[in-house]
Amino acid sequence: MGDIESAIKSASADDGFSLTEVMVAALVLGIGAAAVGSVLIGALGLSRGNSQRVQAAALVTAEVEEARGQSVDLLPEGPSSRTVVQQGTTFTVQRDVAWTTGAAGTDACAQTSAATLTKTVAVTVTWPDMGSTSPVRGGTQLAATPSSPQLATLPGAVAVQVRDAAGAGVPGAAVVLTGAATSVSATTGPSGCAGFTGVEKGIYQAEASKTGAVSRGGEAAASTGSFTVLAGRVARPRADLDTAGALTIATSATAGGTQRAGVPFTLDAAFFTPTTRRLFPSCATLASGTTPCLTEGAAGSRTAQRLFPGSYRVSGCSTSVTGPSSTPVAPGGSSSATLALATARLTSTTAGGPLPAVVHARPAPTSACVGAPALQVTTGSATTLDLPLTDGPWQFSSSSAFTTSVAVTLVASTATPVTVAP
Numbered sequence: 001m002g003d004i005e006s007a008i009k010s011a012s013a014d015d016g017f018s019l020t021e022v023m024v025a026a027l028v029l030g031i032g033a034a035a036v037g038s039v040l041i042g043a044l045g046l047s048r049g050n051s052q053r054v055q056a057a058a059l060v061t062a063e064v065e066e067a068r069g070q071s072v073d074l075l076p077e078g079p080s081s082r083t084v085v086q087q088g089t090t091f092t093v094q095r096d097v098a099w100t101t102g103a104a105g106t107d108a109c110a111q112t113s114a115a116t117l118t119k120t121v122a123v124t125v126t127w128p129d130m131g132s133t134s135p136v137r138g139g140t141q142l143a144a145t146p147s148s149p150q151l152a153t154l155p156g157a158v159a160v161q162v163r164d165a166a167g168a169g170v171p172g173a174a175v176v177l178t179g180a181a182t183s184v185s186a187t188t189g190p191s192g193c194a195g196f197t198g199v200e201k202g203i204y205q206a207e208a209s210k211t212g213a214v215s216r217g218g219e220a221a222a223s224t225g226s227f228t229v230l231a232g233r234v235a236r237p238r239a240d241l242d243t244a245g246a247l248t249i250a251t252s253a254t255a256g257g258t259q260r261a262g263v264p265f266t267l268d269a270a271f272f273t274p275t276t277r278r279l280f281p282s283c284a285t286l287a288s289g290t291t292p293c294l295t296e297g298a299a300g301s302r303t304a305q306r307l308f309p310g311s312y313r314v315s316g317c318s319t320s321v322t323g324p325s326s327t328p329v330a331p332g333g334s335s336s337a338t339l340a341l342a343t344a345r346l347t348s349t350t351a352g353g354p355l356p357a358v359v360h361a362r363p364a365p366t367s368a369c370v371g372a373p374a375l376q377v378t379t380g381s382a383t384t385l386d387l388p389l390t391d392g393p394w395q396f397s398s399s400s401a402f403t404t405s406v407a408v409t410l411v412a413s414t415a416t417p418v419t420v421a422p
Helices: 002-013 019-068 149-153
Strands: 078-086 089-103 115-126 136-143 156-163 174-179 183-187 193-199 202-209 221-229 238-240 245-252 265-268 277-280 294-296 302-307 310-315 327-329 334-340 342-348 358-363 375-378 384-389 392-397 406-410 415-420
Touching (some): 019 089, 019 115, 156 202, 156 221, 174 193, 183 193, 202 238, 245 265, 245 310, 302 310, 310 334, 327 334, 342 392, 342 406, 358 384, 375 384, 392 415
Parallel strands (some): 156 238, 245 334, 342 415
Antiparallel strands (some): 115 136, 156 193, 221 238, 245 302, 265 310, 342 384, 358 375, 358 392, 392 406
16 A cells, blocks of 8 residues: 555646746746847847948048049038938038148258148038947048149248259358349258258249358359248259369460460360350459469469369360370379460551550450450560460551550461551
């Protein structure tokens, strides 16, 4: 009988779940369902957020491209906004436009522009219920055109390049920049450049100098000539300066006669301006400083000094360059050359009569030496006199005013008769 009761009790214990077990199972199921639902909701929200950011990025791109398509000067400045509805979302497109000036640095010698002027366009797109999502931003910079009125308000800069005969930079040269209302100084650096910043637009000129150095024309200061400074840009004028050299010229007259100081000649160099030939000794008006551009030596020797390094051809006063081949002059060096003179054989118009007590000679108007001072020759009332001169056309007269004169073309290494009226 006991065995039967035990069996009945065992069968009753295995029949179904208790209320507690059912409640626990329901709780577990609810938690799982909530978790799955939260994941699904998060995934849907993330997908929607990504879609909104993609649409916002497209709106930014469209706004930037629309700004680029407008004239820079006509693109409105300041903030503006508009709304765009896409796929049920209202987007706000904010645009901010402003002129921006950027300085290119304080070293004008290392910059291509003194300052830059651009119109900056900044675009920001937002939408409702963004939460922690960041706004989508973008932008562009549009360069100012030459007609942009703001460009005229920017300063310019000047970088004076000082170069020697070989094209290398000259350090330690003093440079003075001069304009209508300004004069400032600077010294060239290792590269041979002197920089000036904050220069107002206008017309300027710069001069460079250095002890012992000369310009291409033999002046103590090398000029850049006039140049224009533009707003926001770097002007780069050049001045040529190098250590001066010298050229000693020996003259000879095969027909004899006493050589005299002041006989003119020319030097021809490719870098002389405005013409390649320059008259000596009138160069004295071009030189500055304590060193003369020409010194007269004994026996007709003369030395042209303050010469910019380069090649020079020594010639007389003929309209063509008839001298020997070019002679190189190195920086700080001294070279030598020779020049054959012509001879004017002076005689009186009175046969066998004495010459005028004083004879005046000057280069004729067609001479390459026109403008050189006239020579005054004391004859001692001799009946004939050999006067060594450079070749080319000359005028001779007994009057310092040349009221009457005789014109003769002299030839190098040749004696040419010249009759002078008393």
